[in-house]
Amino acid sequence: MQVTETLKDGLKRGYTITVTAAELDAKVQEKLIEAQPEVEMKGFRKGKVPLAMLRKQFGQRLIGDAIQDSVDGAMREHFEASGDRPALQPDVKMQNGDSWTEGDDVVVDMSYEALPEIPEVDLDKLKLERLMVKADEASVDEALQNLAASAENFEDRKKGSKAKDGDQVVIDFLGKVDGEAFEGGAAEDYPLVLGSGSFIPGFEEQLVGAKAGDEVEVKVSFPSEYGAANLAGKDAVFACTVKAVKEPKPAEVDDELAKKYGAEDLAALKAQIGERLEEEYKDATRAVMKRSLLDQLDALVDFELPPSLVEAEAKQIAHQLWHEENPEHQGHDHGDVEVTDEHTKLATRRVRLGLLLAEMGRKHEIEVTDSEMTQAILTQARQYPGQERAFFDFVQQNQEIQSQIRAPLFEDKVVDHIIGHAKVDEKEASKDDLQKAVEALDEA
Missing domain, CATH: 3.10.50.40 (Chitinase A; domain 3)
Structure with a gap:
């Protein structure tokens, strides 16, 4: 088996894989020997059918499997030896597929874009600010009034x-x-x-x-x-x-209102509202701090990106924004959506940061556990009352949906790891300060 380099341009790679007829024949023979103990045929005891007869009966059927196994093995050995990691599934084409006959060598062209070398980031140099916002009495009273209005x-x-x-x-x-x-x-x-x-x-x-x-x-x-x-x-x-x-x-703000919302009395309801508000503030504060972190990482690192990843992400962004601007179109029968320079610029940032976070997660052995995935799936399933089990089973059988759920969980775990190593200053702030910081995220 021979692997010959045909292209090396930036991250683009091209190779020709040649599997000789002798190697292919040996692979078919290997498969026949592996299957022989389980084969029964008229006139022979189980496991005693001669290999020559097995080859005549099953040889043609096994050739396709042998080709696939040989090419897969060559690719696996190539990636292990070169250290390359393809950005997307490699494109593999058989050169002589239409004219190939038994006894010919198998020649395959393989091309892909390799993931780039990603530089190390000194996490100790990152400086972040965590806004500390308390639920003041006015905010609790405002929330109480909203509850009273909804219970009108x-x-x-x-x-x-x-x-x-x-x-x-x-x-x-x-x-x-x-x-x-x-x-x-x-x-x-x-x-x-x-x-x-x-x-x-x-x-x-x-x-x-x-x-x-x-x-x-x-x-x-x-x-x-x-x-x-x-x-x-x-x-x-x-x-x-x-x-x-x-x-x-509006309902009166009193103990009766509190009992409607499952609290023992008004004081207990106020305490619950305060806790809920502060959890919301923490979530918003984390979003602000995460944006600051990503901005700093984006400014710190620069490396070549696989064009196919940027192009695919830009198309996805353009498609998503088009649907946000045209909510009346629910399907995808709207023709092509133009990808602008702005879409490509945003895609470049997302791909760069995505690759960086993925590499940091890999190096620090950060993983999403089975229990974390199960909890996330159950949380989403609650959005479909009465169909929770059906949703859970659907996700369990769909690898693409699982990847969509796992990706943000993984990113958050990597972000938490980075924050744990960065210098974080705490700053007291008001609800209005936090609101302005959150609004700035949408404007950026």
Whole structure:
């Protein structure tokens, strides 16, 4: 077996792998000998079928496996000897694939982009700042008021009051399409919050200004993509009777509110809110510190990058940003998305930092444990109530999804390792200071 270098240009590599006919024949013979003890054939006891007969029966079938094993072995030996690590799966093509016949040498072209040599970083030279933010009384009170608002009740307005946006109207209604009532188009004593968007577009707006006792005819059109095919795109008329108009009243901030949220009393609820806020502040502070760390690493290191990785990342960034700007397009049938210089610049930074963090993690033997992966999968599964087991099983059977979950876990562990070796100064800050720092992340 012979491996000959054909290209060495920057990180680009090219080689020709030649497997001689004799080597291939020996590999086929090896496979026949390996299989012989388990083969049964008419006229022979198990394991006693002559190799010549096995070759005649199975030789052609084993040649493909022998070629694959030989080429894989040559590639493995090459990477072990050269120390190269391919950035992506090597491109492997058989030169004489169409014309090859048994007895010919097998000649394969292999090309790839090698991962670059990544310089060491002196972590002791990194200087970071950790903002220390406490949950003050004003922040806790603000959170309490938000809880009270979300636990609001509705109370009857004065007799004759007109319904406003945000009010709750209690209605009886009967809907008809082409003069005929339809399934699901009627209800009694239905509490509808105006402006909630819970009914067909245009329905709630026509009840603004109505009073208790009013009869209102609401005319709407079902959306063309409506779930019920028999109603999609159809005009409808709803006869509505307004039975009550109620205004929202925030819940009182007291022990009863606390009990609604599982706390023993108001003091316990305040303590819980304070702890939750400080956890949120810690998460935000870490995000700010992580950005500072990545900025410093990006400025400290510079090395050649595999063009294919940068190109793939730039396309991914362009595609993601396009969908963020065009949220109405859920699929991928939108044609090509132009990759700009800005996309490529961001991709270059991401690939450089990604390779650097991956190398630091490899050198320091940082790994994501099975228990950490399981916990992360379970956390995501909770986003699908009632389907947690199905989601968990789906992830367990999908290597790509597992990689997507493992990647950020690995990055965070490497970042934590770096922070543990950097010089970190703590600085007291207000919630507003932290908010400005977080907003700056989005602007960068």
